Amino acid sequence: MSKQRKALALISGGLDSLLAAKVMQEQGIHVEGVNFYTGFCVEGHTHAIRKKDKAKPKRNNALWVAEQLGIKLHIVDIVDEYKDVVFNPKHGYGAHMNPCLDCKIFMVRKAAEWIEEHDFDFVITGEVIGQRPMSQRKDTMPVVQRDSGIGDRLLRPLCARNLPETLPEREGWVDREKLYDFSGRSRKPQMALAAEFGFEDYAQPAGGCCFLTDEQYSVKLADLWQARGKREYELDDIMLLKVGRHIRPAPHFKLIVAREEGEGKFLQGYRKQYPNLKTTSHGGPLTLIDGELNEQELELAARIVARYSQGKQAERVDLEYTDSEGRVREMSVAPLPAHEMRKQWIL
Numbered sequence: 204m205s206k207q208r209k210a211l212a213l214i215s216g217g218l219d220s221l222l223a224a225k226v227m228q229e230q231g232i233h234v235e236g237v238n239f240y241t242g243f244c245v246e247g248h249t250h251a252i253r254k255k256d257k258a259k260p261k262r263n264n265a266l267w268v269a270e271q272l273g274i275k276l277h278i279v280d281i282v283d284e285y286k287d288v289v290f291n292p293k294h295g296y297g298a299h300m301n302p303c304l305d306c307k308i309f310m311v312r313k314a315a316e317w318i319e320e321h322d323f324d325f326v327i328t329g330e331v332i333g334q335r336p337m338s339q340r341k342d343t344m345p346v347v348q349r350d351s352g353i354g355d356r357l358l359r360p361l362c363a364r365n366l367p368e369t370l371p372e373r374e375g376w377v378d379r380e381k382l383y384d385f386s387g388r389s390r391k392p393q394m395a396l397a398a399e400f401g402f403e404d405y406a407q408p409a410g411g412c413c414f415l416t417d418e419q420y421s422v423k424l425a426d427l428w429q430a431r432g433k434r435e436y437e438l439d440d441i442m443l444l445k446v447g448r449h450i451r452p453a454p455h456f457k458l459i460v461a462r463e464e465g466e467g468k469f470l471q472g473y474r475k476q477y478p479n480l481k482t483t484s485h486g487g488p489l490t491l492i493d494g495e496l497n498e499q500e501l502e503l504a505a506r507i508v509a510r511y512s513q514g515k516q517a518e519r520v521d522l523e524y525t526d527s528e529g530r531v532r533e534m535s536v537a538p539l540p541a542h543e544m545r546k547q548w549i550l
């Protein structure tokens with residue numbers, strides 16, 4: 204009896220990785236999935252927080268895909284190791300702060316290490332030639348194979364027939380004729396294949412699988428580095444960039460103002476780590492303060508927060524200021540009028 208071959212699938216939670224894994228299962232390959240957690244992942248985060256997005260499903264799509272396929276999913280935390288990819292991408296950034304090619308190389312390298320340790324035979328991805336401008340081009344696909352060190356143990360079932368043969372095909376573990384030759388940005392072939400397999404409900408990723416492809420998010424990340432004078436971040440920093448309105452009235456401090464109830468509740472969890480302001484005379488958003496403020500700046504911060512409260516038309520708004528030691532003090536300010544609010548403060 205021939206040996207049961209095993210593949211590790213990179214699962215982002217999108218349709219492509221779902222289909223690629225399914226195609227392998229159809230060929231009798233034992234598939235397990237891996238999902239790398241970088242901290243920038245879109246998966247469920249914002250939708251899970253925002254109250255107005257309540258109607259949207261809050262599922263983790265990677266887990267959902269694994270469930271659809273009936274496979275084991277390994278969620279691997281790579282937050283720290285991934286920083287170097289974000290700080291120093293050898294192949295540069297995409298349209299925003301997304302180092303897609305280096306990211307893909309890094310993840311495939313991690314997957315290659317994983318299969319080595321777990322005695323798996325090859326790695327699969329849901330990549331399609333021409334689908335993404337940076338990491339999924341015909342000329343960059345071999346770069347991923349080369350720089351990750353995986354060589355021909357990387358199979359892309361959805362576009363394999365447009366690419367040179369890989370080890371699993373050569374060895375006859377999989378039948379190349381039953382692989383696909385998708386290319387380009389159109390999603391129609393994938394949707395047709397999904398229908399063939401009977402998948403009706405799947406995630407429709409727009410733009411990318413992480414926040415680094417988002418323009419606004421990238422602006423906030425660049426601002427964070429500029430304010431700190433160096434490229435660095437902790438997990439809390441990058442989580443907070445996903446939430447709230449970020450206002451920087453001066454280079455050394457920033458306000459993170461909840462935009463709605465769900466975000467306010469999320470920010471509550473950070474109250475002990477950050478000085479914060481909360482209106483008491485009127486309904487208003489919880490606001491975290493990132494940075495050190497003098498008295499004058501604190502007054503300005505309070506006036507900005509008052510402006511985003513229900514008392515923005517009132518003469519005075521009362522607030523509670525909690526400093527980094529947890530000491531609470533009452534404040535009363537006039538909300539900042541619209542003409543004094545500078546556009547460039549808002550990130």
Ligand code: SF4
Binds near residue numbers: 304412414416
């Ligand atoms: S979108 Fe984000 S996670 Fe996806 S390849 Fe690009 S940098 Fe990596």
